[in-house]
Amino acid sequence: MVPDKSYSEIVKIIQSARERAFYRVNEELIEMYLQVGKYISANSRDAAYGDAYVEGLADFFAKNYPELKGFTRRGLYRMRQFYELYGEDEKVSPLVTQLSWTNHLIIMSSCKTAEERYFYMALCAKERYSKRELARQIDSAYYERYMLSQKPTPPAIAEAKRSTSNVFLDTYTLEFLDVPEIVSEKDLQKSIIKNLKNFILEIGKDFSFVGEEYRLQVGGHDYFIDLLFYHRGLSCLVAFELKIDEFKPEYVGKMNLYLEALDREVKKPNENPSVGVILCAKKDDEVVEYALSRSLSPTMVSEYKLKLIDKNLLQKKLKEYVELAASEENSKPTET
Numbered sequence: 001m002v003p004d005k006s007y008s009e010i011v012k013i014i015q016s017a018r019e020r021a022f023y024r025v026n027e028e029l030i031e032m033y034l035q036v037g038k039y040i041s042a043n044s045r046d047a048a049y050g051d052a053y054v055e056g057l058a059d060f061f062a063k064n065y066p067e068l069k070g071f072t073r074r075g076l077y078r079m080r081q082f083y084e085l086y087g088e089d090e091k092v093s094p095l096v097t098q099l100s101w102t103n104h105l106i107i108m109s110s111c112k113t114a115e116e117r118y119f120y121m122a123l124c125a126k127e128r129y130s131k132r133e134l135a136r137q138i139d140s141a142y143y144e145r146y147m148l149s150q151k152p153t154p155p156a157i158a159e160a161k162r163s164t165s166n167v168f169l170d171t172y173t174l175e176f177l178d179v180p181e182i183v184s185e186k187d188l189q190k191s192i193i194k195n196l197k198n199f200i201l202e203i204g205k206d207f208s209f210v211g212e213e214y215r216l217q218v219g220g221h222d223y224f225i226d227l228l229f230y231h232r233g234l235s236c237l238v239a240f241e242l243k244i245d246e247f248k249p250e251y252v253g254k255m256n257l258y259l260e261a262l263d264r265e266v267k268k269p270n271e272n273p274s275v276g277v278i279l280c281a282k283k284d285d286e287v288v289e290y291a292l293s294r295s296l297s298p299t300m301v302s303e304y305k306l307k308l309i310d311k312n313l314l315q316k317k318l319k320e321y322v323e324l325a326a327s328e329e330n331s332k333p334t335e336t
Helices: 004-045 047-064 073-086 101-110 114-127 133-139 142-149 155-163 185-194 196-203 249-267 287-294 311-331
Strands: 171-173 207-218 221-231 236-242 277-280 299-305
Touching: 004 073, 004 101, 047 073, 073 101, 073 133, 073 277, 101 114, 101 133, 114 133, 114 142, 133 142, 133 196, 142 155, 142 171, 142 311, 155 287, 155 299, 171 196, 185 207, 185 221, 185 236, 196 207, 207 236, 221 249, 236 249, 249 277, 249 287, 249 299, 287 299
Parallel strands: 171 299, 236 277, 277 299
Antiparallel strands: 207 221, 221 236
């Protein structure tokens, strides 16, 4: 009897070849849209003549090549926009063919600035988002939340961010739990486990789930970590503690115990020291700073929201932060 393992190896070969073929086809497709967009852009620069040219081209395709999908008036305008946004941009050129056309359309229609478009292109290429996943990240204002998480913070918080390569956000949106409120930490834990795929999408696809209520034995006592993950990029275990109230300083002491136990008993020699994330309903950064200032283990304190945050509000906050940072930079004395 041939072992099943040999069959699974063949399946892996087939799947790998199919994936390479898909990405090759996608690359050719995106290159085609760029070339078509370049041609349309060059031939429709005249404002009065431009719309007529695109409409005439759309009619030509409809009459002579009805089997070619996507070459409608709207589709051709999108191709022209695609080229004019990215065709001559060396910064984004390595990313352009890594995304599907559908994801490009979502980004072009949803993002207002070049910086935001580049952010989602890079994120999409790294995480290999589906169109649903990408749309969710944009709807949840992931870009704004990420950028606001990079603003200057007190020293202890800044050090925690630096030591974890800025992987973690200040605020996580858990709207996918679809609950008006959480009445207990156990309920929050169960809801996250039930929606684990969406939770990993929110925190990042480099996370691999290890277990819930992960048992640690210290002396004669048993302790249980709410959620334990492994992060591929950081090469370390990540312990999540879930709190339904405001952050309290004593949470850090408990997390330090967990991280020390993980490093002594669970961490492998080739892995980096474990990291902790205390996920609270709200937090006061000044209290967090004091609590973390003497902590020896890398620990992040983040908030969670059960509803999507008003994107316009986040955009306003980000604009204010960028303007303030630019003002402070301009006010610095110049060196002579």
